[in-house]
Amino acid sequence: MEMANDLSIRSGLEIRDLTKRYRSGALANAAIDLHVERGEVFGLLGPNGAGKTTLVKQLIGLLSPTSGSIHLDGVDLVAFPDQARRLCAYLPQGALPIDALEMTEAIELVGRIRGGSRDDVIRRANSLIEDLEIGEWRHTPGHRLSGGVKRLCGFVMAAVWPSRLLILDEPTNDVDPLRRRLLWREIRRLGDAGTTILLVTHNVLEAEQSVDRLAVIDQGVIKACGTSAELKAPSRDSLRLELHLALGGDAKTRVLDSVPHFVADVATLGHRRHVFVSQEAAAEAIRWAQELSASGAIEEYSLSASSLEDVYLAIIGRSDALDGAAGGESS
Amino acid sequence: MIGDSSARPEGSRELAQPVAKGERGVIAHWLRSFWLLLQWELRSLRLYVTLAVIVQILLGPGMIVGYGYLIGDVDTFTATYLSTGLGVVSMVTIGLVLAPQLVAQQKLTGTFDYMFSLPVPRTTTIAAALAINCLIALPGLVFALLAASWHFDITFEPSWTLVPAALLTVLTAASIGFAMAHAIPSPQIVGLITQILIFGLLLFSPINFPPERLPSWLASVHEWLPFYHSANAVRSSLTEGMATEVGRSFVVLAAWAVASWIVTALVVGRRR
Incomplete structure (x- = not known):
């Protein structure tokens, strides 16, 4: 078993000194240190191109770090990318390849691929579909789903089988305000059940209301990390x-x-x-x-x-250039 | 509104556990993943697969009739040579043209980024896609042969080696197509290359005609390319005495398939 020998490694997600430099020379992540408690809902905020997706892709073994380490509940994810994909479930930001699949087909197959039995997966899927109130599209093929419903379907695909780390990249994009609330409730429940949740977003207002702690990443560097109140403290x-x-x-x-x-x-x-x-x-x-x-x-x-959005814009130091990119208009 | 909470994933005891698999566990995991991904591919591509099979059913007989017009009255030997060759062309086209175009399109829609984030061996993703291509391509051969025996009034003498010869033909062509589509970043370039390939395949490959008709340098190049050997292997399984050095053909085809798998594995398997 590839558990860490280093006793200082804590449970949850432990990222140490993580650096990713692409072959082009671009530095996407620079010496990132981050610890997310087990069961915590943690927000990773940053503007486009800040290095968020690069970081996530290293967690699930799609990219390999230039240096540094990533451990999840003591398992070395860099050395064992297969384990990383077993332990982490991922909702990507981009399109899901489910155009020709009915919602329930896609969810069931992914749940079984993630290790669930057919009956268990169907039971859990039904429960999540009901809770998110998307049952009327159960048998609708992906290409006929609206953007928001497709996002929610992607969320169910990621959450239908329990994982240690659930990575959600912009899960609420295009989702209507009512179902956003239902989605946040589900995310919180998963966290309470022991799943560590990494939420990647540039929607600051939503993150402020929904996460336990958050980190602001910009130009590959973690600029600030803490609870919303802690981050706002200097501008109290x-x-x-x-x-x-x-x-x-x-x-x-x-x-x-x-x-x-x-x-x-x-x-x-x-x-x-x-x-x-x-x-x-x-x-x-x-x-x-x-x-x-x-x-x-x-x-x-x-x-x-002052809101977290103000603090965020001040932290990334580009308040004049962003022009609303902090997601103020989102919900 | 709140559903039955007992049905929800909860409780840390249920969370995914890291596992160390034994050898049998690895094989079972591979087979299970392959089976599930095959279902994923079949259902995702159901419209495409249905249409492709219909096209294959029409394409094989269509080529037989069309080439029949082109060359006019032919003797039995020529008709048999041509028919077996056209059956191979219809299969190779799927692997070398349709398969890479599909991969290029799937790359654009982020299919592989998503599939590769799932806990399955990446080889199963490729294996499932190859299996789908075999399924699409084989009807082309069958219907081409049926059409030929009716149109030219000839009979074939299929031996058991037809199965490995046809499978290896499709597998090798699709493997080359996959390697190409995965290794070349631009979908437009992939599309262009497939067009050039089909041109070379139809006119400058000794599939429908004997290699002696080509300039000697091109004939010797084809000794190392898979196209002549695909035709030779399939032809040997359907006729008596029309094909020679069949063992070499199987070896060359297998070598191309394995080389393509290595390229594909290197491209999709590396973490950048």
């Missing part, structure tokens, strides 16, 4: 004034021209401005926003505590 005193710019004209310029002294930072998200101010300046900030509103420069405004 900061408030966010959100300004919806009036469309057309020179509204944009006017707002930028008149940024007052109490403004600590500004972020641009489409036709919104996020203006950060200290708590002491709250009254002044509201007065300023009311003036802008009266002058017609903005349509509306709101003041709230």
Whole structure:
């Protein structure tokens, strides 16, 4: 048995000093250290091209690391990629190859390939299909499923047979708000049952509500790791004034021209401005926003505590360039 | 709304356990995986397989009748030579043209990325796909021979070696097609090469005519390529005295199949 001799390796997912450099020379993962507790729902956040998928593909043995180690409950996944695929279930971000298969056919076959008996797989599949309320498409072939239902079918394919690590790459893409909630409930249940869950996403708002802990990855490096509250701690005193710019004209310029002294930072998200101010300046900030509103420069405004999205954009340091990529509009 | 919770995967005792397999366990796992993947492929490709079989059933007889128009009245020897050759052409076409085009398309839709993330030996994925191609290709030979015996009024004398000869022909062609489609990254290039191959196969390969008609350099090249040997092996199993050095043909075909498997294994088996 290929269990680790190193007693310092903990249960759950233990990634140490993981570096992946492609033959082209591109550095996709740089010395990543990460520990996910067993049964934890862990979010991996990062913009496109941050190195998320590269990391995942090393977990399931599709890519081999340049250096470093990956252990899952003590099993060395780098040395034994076959074991990695047995212990990990994976919902890829891309299309699932189930166009000609009926939903239940695809789920049943994958469940059996993952090691389940036909009866067990069918029983579990039925339960998940009912819980996610996708029963009406049970016998619909994949090419006729909507994007969201297909994602949910992919989730059931990954979850229908128990695994040690469930890797979900953007599981809620295209899923309607109601079923998103059902999906999160299922994910939480699996975590409670002892499955470690790695959720890969760039949807920060959703991650904030759903994960136990999260890590932000950018340019191959883990920039921050902790609970949502821990990540937000440094900006606890900061408030966010959100300004919806009036469309057309020179509204944009006017707002930028008149940024007052109490403004600590500004972020641009489409036709919104996020203006950060200290708590002491709250009254002044509201007065300023009311003036802008009266002058017609903005349509509306709101003041709230800094969100994880603000922290995320600050961490990856590209708030002006991202333009809503943090998934603020998603659900 | 909440379903029966007893039916859900739960409890750590049920979580997947790492296993160390014995030799028998490895074989059983391979066979089970192969069987399940074969079902996956058959069901995923049911429309494609059905259409391909229909095309094969029409293609073999179609070539017999069409070539009959081309060459006019022929003696029994020529008709037998041509018919056995066309049966081989219909099988090789599946392996060298349709199989790589299907692989190229599956690569585009991410099929292999997904299949390779499942806990199955990668050889089973390839083996299942090869089996499907054999299934599609064999009716081409059968119906070509039936059509030939009716159209040219000839009889064949099939021996037991027809089964290994036909299987090896399909397997070798499909294995080459797979190796090519997996090794070449661009689907467009794969498509182009298959077009060139079918051209060379029909006009410049000694399948439907004896190699002596080719320039000597091309004839000697074909001594090492699989096409002449496919025809020779199949022909020897259907006729008396029309084929020579059959043992060598089987060896060359098997060598091409094994070489293709090695290339395929190297390409799909490596972790980049």
